[in-house]
Every structure is written in C-alpha cells, then in structure tokens.
Amino acid sequence: MTFSKFTRGSVGAVLAVALTFPALSITAASGATNYGTVKNLAAAGGINKLIAACQKEGQLNVIALPHYWANYGDMIEGFKAAYGVKVDEANPEGSSQDEIDAANTNKGTSRSPDVYDIGIAIADKYAGTGTFAPYKVKLWKYLTGAAATSPTGEYTPDYTGTLTIGYDGSLGTITKLDDLLLPKFKGKIALNGDPMGSSTGLNGVFMINKALGGTFDDVSKAVAFFKKLKDLGNFINVNPTEATIASGQTPVVIDNGYVQAGVQKQMAAAGKSWKMFTPALVGSPYNMAISAWAPHPACGRLWLEYALGETGAKIFAIGGATPALWVWLVKTGRAPAEGIAAIGKSKVAATKASADQSSAAREYLKTAWPAAVGS
C-alpha cells in the first residue's frame, strides 16, 4: 500500500529517467528516399511523396502537447483527419527538458518522440549536439525569425505568445499593475509554474518586471513586487491548473496568453466572464524540431509542414498564439478572419529574453525567489 506512493515519490522520478528500456530496433522506411536525412520538401520529393511515406509509417509520436495549449488539441485532430495517420501523445504535461530526456531514454525504440515543441533555452542547449535533424519547411523563408534563430533549420520558431494576467471578470477590471495589491485580491493571485523550473513562470516574472520598468538583465523589481504581494497575502504558491481555474480557486493567473485565450472560451461557454490584463509585452516563443532518431521521420517532417504551414498557422492564431507565419499571412492578405479576431493583425514578436538572460535570471532567482515568496 505504501509502495505506489513510494514510487510516485522523488526516487521514482529519478528512476524513470535512469531506466532505459531494451532497444527494439525498427526498420527505417524502405524505398529510395531516407526520410531521416531529408532536409527540405524538395529533397523529400514533394508534399505528395511525403504524405505517402508518412501514411506508410502510419503514426506520429508527439510529446508534451497539452490540448489546451496554443490550440494543440485542434492541431492534432486536424493532422489526423488530413492524413489518416495515428498520433501517439506522450506526457502532455511534460516540460521541454522532459521531451529531450524521453527521446534519449527511448532512443532506438518505436516509442521515441518524432517531434519536439521546446522553449528557446532547451533548443539552444541541444542545438549542434546531434539531437535535432535539420529540416526547413516549404514556407521557411516567410517564418518570422527562422533564419535568425537557427540558420541551419535545426529548430524552427513555430509560435509565440505574450504573457498576460487572466482573471475572473466578476472581480472588476484591472487597469494597472498596482491594482493587484488591493485587498479584494487576497489569496487570489497565482503564477503558472515556478520560475526556476518553468519557462512560463520565468516569463511571468519578466512581464511583471518590464511593467515596473525593469530590464531582462535585472529582475529584482519583479521580485520586490511579488514579495509585496506575498506579504499582503494576495499571492498564493499554488500551481494553477484547469481545475483550480474552472472552480475559482485561482481567480487571477499570470500565464501565457494562448493558454488564457482557451480559458476565456471555456468560461464563456459556462456563462462566466474571464478577462485579461497585459501590463507589458513579453514574448514566450516556442520552437519545433525533429528528432535525429525519429522512428517516423516522414511523419515528423509532415507534421512540421502542417503545423508551420497555413493550416497550422490558422489553428495557432485561433488559439491565441501568434504563428511565426503571421506577418507573411497578414501581408499577403491570407490571414483568416477568426485569427485576426483572436490576436489582431500587428501583434507579432514581443521582446523576449535571450537564453543567456534567462539563465542569469534563473541564477539570481535561485536564492531571491524563495526569500521573497517562500515560507
């Protein structure tokens, strides 16, 4: 009876990573083209050849894609419907690091993830280590920031969001950051993730910091503000989830805009009002990459073509995430009306922290954060 809780515990967490499963080697897709090394659509023989090769593989392995996140639920369903292949979804709540760890642990098996959706810190950390298979999608040159972030196409920016503060509309309207200090917000404000472990948490700190006039190089202003919130009892150390939000346990959440857009929709469906307040624009960009040892290399490449192409961009936009293709779509008049309604025409790349700034902030927060909001 204690056993399951024991394995659920910390030791279990280490074990899961330490444990490697016996390798089941799978045969690479036969035929003239080795899709594992294909670097662009032309080399794949065009979209129809790629589709046929993926259908032969029959499956795509994705990891850490929660359905409420940037509209990934619709993205996965859309991919399944368009090409008639299965999509195996592993560990939806995993972090970017978990994605790479899972691929390393399951290397050589048919269960290894084919594609990643990762934050810039992890993408930067693993670039050039042979972890990613370089691939440039058909519309690569129209993707904002693609050439700048990874000229070889090891990873490709797919969408970005802006951090926001989502809150229960019945609390009134937040017009400035200091409103959060009001007594009516006692026990109501939560941050999605600890800044030491979660990029959303860290970006949330960056947003508050920027709103207070701080820079990406020095987050002490945000720390002081969170300390004030904590001392007033307004900030609670609860990790908000769909359940805590829906039931009203965490009525104010500092979170990604493309998650809060989904919350707003759900709340509206339930007849409740959910508002957003964005005190400063801070971007939270994500990147797609293909595993160098993807068990379904053609499907992995097809997934990138789909998600980074026009259809995918539309799905991201409706979910409140700004697709990397957005500038081009707006410029060429192809942006869908629903997408414009959700994210607007001009909301593109908000300033974001570099990998170095992130890790410097993390080092600082290691001691400053628990001192400010810990107990």
Add this chain to the structure above:
Amino acid sequence: MTQVTDPRAGSATSSAGSRHWRSKSAYLGVLPFLLFSGLFLLYPTYNVILGAFKDNENNFSFFALGEAFNSDITRHAFKNSLVLSLWTALAGSVLGGLFAWALVTGKKKGFFYRFSIALSSVLAQFGGVMLTFAFLATFGFNGVVSTLAMKVMPSSFLADSAWLYGLNGLIVVYTFFQIPLMVLVFLPTIENLRPQWREASDSLGGNSREYWTKIGIPVLTPSFAGAALLLFVNSFSAYATAATLINLTSFLTPLQIATSLSSEVGGANPAEAKALSFFMIVLVTFVMALYALLRRRVTKWEANG
C-alpha cells in the same frame, strides 16, 4: 504457557506436515516479485547511488554531493521535508492508532468495521492533484468552508486560509492519507492482542491500568513505532501532493529533485538530482533499518504468542 489456538492469529504451525515443501514453492512464487523489484527498484536505486558520485559528464566526482550538502537552499528544503514527515508521522500514528483501537473494541467484522477498512484502503492512496484540489476547494481562500466561515465566524482561522498554503497546510493535507495508512498497518497488531492476556491479568488480580502499563503498551510499542516510521518514510518521499499545492521548487527535497531533472529554463542538473536522491536514500535506509529491527521484535512475540 499453554498454547491457545486463536483463529485470528494465523498460526504458522497449523499445517506443519507440508512445511518443508511449502517453503520451497513459496520462493518460486516470490520470483516475479523479486524480478519486478529488482528491475524497477533495486537497479534504479543502484543507478542513483552511482550517479551521485559522478558529475554531469559521467566522471567520478564528489562535487554534486558536496555542493548539495553545503547549499543553504538544499538544507532548508531537507529540513522542511524532515519537519513535515515528523509531524505527519506523529499525527498520523496517534490518530490512526486510536481509530484502529476504536475499531477493534467495536463490533468485530460488523458493517462499520468493514466500511472503515474499505475506506482506509481507498484514502491511504488518495493523494496528488485530487487531494490538493479537495483541500483547496474546501479550505482554500475561495473554498466552501472558508467562504462560509467568512460570514459566520470571520475571526476564526477557517476564514483566513493562509495556513493552507505553507508547511502547516501540507501537514494537514498529508495527515489525511497518513491516518488511514496507520489504520491499515496497525490494525492487525491490535487485533493480535489476545483477550486471554486480559483474562490472565484479571484472574491474577491485575487492574485495567496494570494490564495496559505491564502488558498492552509494551506489546504494542514496537509495532506502533514501526508503523510510525513507515508513515515517516511515506511522507518523506511523497511528491505529487506537494507539487500541486506548493509552487515553489525549493520547498521540499522531492520538489527540488523534480526541478533539477526537468527545468525548462535550462537549469536541469541530473547530477544534483542524484545527489539529493542519494541523501534521501541514506535517510530512508536508516529509518527502514530501524523499522526492520522493530519488526523483528514484533514477530518474535507474535510467533511465540
């Protein structure tokens, strides 16, 4: 002392004839378990211990262990973990022990007895997101009880939910699964208190107080302490409940390990995770060794009974 056969005692001598054969087939039956625990418990533990003495480049090094040992953050988290485990082991064992005792004195195998056992089996496993959510929805700032308390008795602690979001809250939440676990672990021992001992004490002129101080408590103590140690370890290693209630990775050692493994902002440091796990394993090994010693005493009197 005369051997009194008690149907509940589960005597080992009842089928003495086949004992030799039984012991061998029993080993065969346990093989899948040994295989399973070897693969999923011993091998990974070995990996963690080995990994604690290596750096992230797989070279032999004491650096990770030393750094973890000397870090104030790590010490603070370890202290929190210890305090949490001590309090919940204490609260769980005392309350659970009393409840188990109440069950035994009640109607044997009656409805309430069976209902309580079934409930304990379920609640001992009730943890993680669901448990946290249940407490938040009840005692949290916007929970049912606190909202009500705000209207009825605004000055009570129920109306100010701040206590739930820290160590005190965790202690209360953990105790929720510690009590039923204690009931399950401790109940068999209390049931083994033979009524004949009470009768013997009475017929020799002993009163109730003498029975408890000279027989009852001495006999129960090793079991009770053993169960309390088990509760301690159970709470020390629990992760999911704390992870959902406390969004602060440096609060408890298990939370710290999780961040060292999966930090999304580039803070992943597997060597540190293994070093922290190593310290946890050392403590758990020590506690379980104590537990084994106590169990040996318990089984001695159970077998000689």
